[in-house]
Amino acid sequence: MTGRRRPAPAVALALAVATVLAACTGADGRPAPDPVPDATATPSPSAQVRATDTTSPTAPFTLVAEATDVEASLRTSRELFAAAPVVVVAPSGQPAAQEVAARAAVELGVPLLVGPAPAPAAASTDGSAATPSAPPPDGSTEAADPALSGELDRLGATTVVAVGDVGGLGEGSAGGSADDGPEAGTPGRPEVRRAAASVAAVADATGLRLGAPASTDPSTFAAGVAALGPGTLTPAADLTLARDAPLDDVVALAVDTPEQLASIATARAAAVPVHLVPASAPNPQATASVVEALHTAARPRTLALGAAFAAEPALEWKVRSAATGVQLPAGGQLLFPRHQFVALYGTPATTTLGVLGEQDAAASVQRAREVAAGYTGLTDRTVVPMFEIIATVAAGSAGADGNFSNEQSVAALRPWVDAAAAAGVYVVLDLQPGRSDFLSQARQYEELLRLPHVGLALDPEWRLGPDEQPLQRIGSVDAAEVNEVGRWLADLTNAHALPPKIFLVHQFRLDMIGNRAALDTSRPELAVVLHADGQGSQPAKQATWRTLHGDAPAGVAWGWKNFLDEDLPVLTPEQTVRDVSPVPDLVTYQ
Structure with a gap:
């Protein structure tokens, strides 16, 4: 009652x-x-x-x-x-x-x-012992x-x-x-x-x-x-x-x-x-x-x-x-700094865009766990395996919708997202919008983004102008558009009582994010991550890492990418933790 x-x-x-x-x-x-x-009280009958x-x-x-x-x-x-x-x-x-x-x-x-x-008692004016204050008129x-x-x-x-x-x-x-x-x-x-x-x-x-x-x-x-x-x-x-x-x-x-x-x-x-x-x-x-x-x-x-x-x-x-009771592996719902995420990057649609597509969903879960296990014990954080799935893939041709981006269906991605959830693997959906915009594409995956273990990534390299095509130039996005997507995602998270979500923005050149200082990191529903995904020699990658940290917005987490075929050399987990400073909150493998 x-x-x-x-x-x-x-x-x-x-x-x-x-x-x-x-x-x-x-x-x-x-x-x-x-x-x-x-029940223990026993008043008299007359009480x-x-x-x-x-x-x-x-x-x-x-x-x-x-x-x-x-x-x-x-x-x-x-x-x-x-x-x-x-x-x-x-x-x-x-x-x-x-x-x-x-x-x-x-x-x-x-x-x-x-x-x-x-x-307190009233102090005496002549320095003698204090005397009580005068009582109120009612005598108390x-x-x-x-x-x-x-x-x-x-x-x-x-x-x-x-x-x-x-x-x-x-x-x-x-x-x-x-x-x-x-x-x-x-x-x-x-x-x-x-x-x-x-x-x-x-x-x-x-x-x-x-x-x-x-x-x-x-x-x-x-x-x-x-x-x-x-x-x-x-x-x-x-x-x-x-x-x-x-x-x-x-x-x-x-x-x-x-x-x-x-x-x-x-x-x-x-x-x-x-x-x-x-x-x-x-x-x-x-x-x-x-x-x-x-x-x-x-x-x-x-x-x-x-x-x-x-x-x-x-x-x-x-x-x-x-x-809701949803918890991450270390307990609770907060992402950073208590967790370090280790991700496989790619798309189920092809084996050429990253290691994620080199095997089926079940095998990818096992591989993600094995890669993440290499980081366990290197810091005091709890390591969480992750998929970064390219949901919309920049294309060399315009396609039926003319936007130079191939959008995978929710139905095609759902088995991968569900397999990850069952195995305790976090998922981030990556957008390469071509001539489209990030918010329009993000809305297409709202069904998946309503799940508690699914976050969102924006890849400005593939955000093109109305007359541009992929691989002709490196794309870019203004902070205003990033913030627009962030507000939508934060509102969605709030409305559905979801835990905080990773909201990741790729960057390997400063001009990829216009007016970066204006990035909004104030929404507690989102953990904003700037992800340095350049490839090449380690001195060049370290220089990019340091440059991106300069004048970065307060409150962001950081991601680092290890390219298995392009980096010279590829860092081991121990080297990644030792040599990349500050230690990345997210390490991605492509």
């Missing part, structure tokens, strides 16, 4: 057990799900059991990237809870207090909010924080468990401990029960017999809270709540930092599974376990928790892509 989605704020106050369990209509006009009480009300985010993807732990906790509460008669609050910037409070909140099944640290020593108070009001909170030195609650002493006993709430405000940031003090205030923290290292707290299960401890009778149904249509991603403790705890209190991503790489595509977890969860709504997510471009697509 799934909690309700975005009902109007409701206040569930002092409902008798029979009332809570009776069928009723939610604030959104639909029947409310049956509450799920804590009143109050109920939480959970709610799913309305959008398939929701980003909670507020900058502070206070703001993030409030936002997460608004996303997942419509009502909570009991709320736990912990002080900002104090991970140890938040860790204990998080475990209490998950046990109770209620939000964990973060309040401001109490105001700490003014109520408007944002915190507003969320407590929205939730209909009648009891607040304050763990640690929390300010902003607008009642009594800003300090204190459970020994002070529950404080009577000011009319219109919740009762506040204060406890020091220790399991013993929390037990006195709530009845929850929490164990000692698994670790005192704050860097482990997020993982510990994310792993918490549903409540199994028995709280005090007056804190026993009937829980709303678990939110079984929501999964959460959280950046693995202490600042996300409250948000993670609130998600777990609503029975939402939470999977962590490292703060250094907050991309769900980068981590194999996250890709697998999102795929296994198969939930239609994702909640992303963490300020670091705000700087992650196209995060919504990255989540959808990761949820």
